[in-house]
Amino acid sequence: DVGPLYLPQGTLDMGLDVLQIMRNIHVFVGMYNYNLNQQYFIERKAERGSKNLNTINISSISNSIRTHGCGIVNTCVNFTYQF
Numbered sequence: 001d002v003g004p005l006y007l008p009q010g011t012l013d014m015g016l017d018v019l020q021i022m023r024n025i026h027v028f029v030g031m032y033n034y035n036l037n038q039q040y041f042i043e044r045k046a047e048r049g050s051k052n053l054n055t056i057n058i059s060s061i062s063n064s065i066r067t068h069g070c071g072i073v074n075t076c077v078n079f080t081y082q083f
Helices: 018-023 025-031 058-068 071-082
Strands: 032-035 040-043
Touching (some): 018 025, 018 058, 018 071, 025 032
Antiparallel strands (some): 032 040
């Protein structure tokens, strides 16, 4: 008996994953600015050949937390503090 199987409630197609950001926090800090009025991170300049800027808003962060579980929040805060 395997028991009930659960799939993540969110999708990571809406933006960067919190784990990807934490693994490359030094790159993220150098490439993104924070828009205080509208509450999202925006890429400083587009990647070569791209016509769009990437953004990270609260919905992409909440989807990532839903996928990985709430335990990731403490890890992310500690990791960012140490950075």
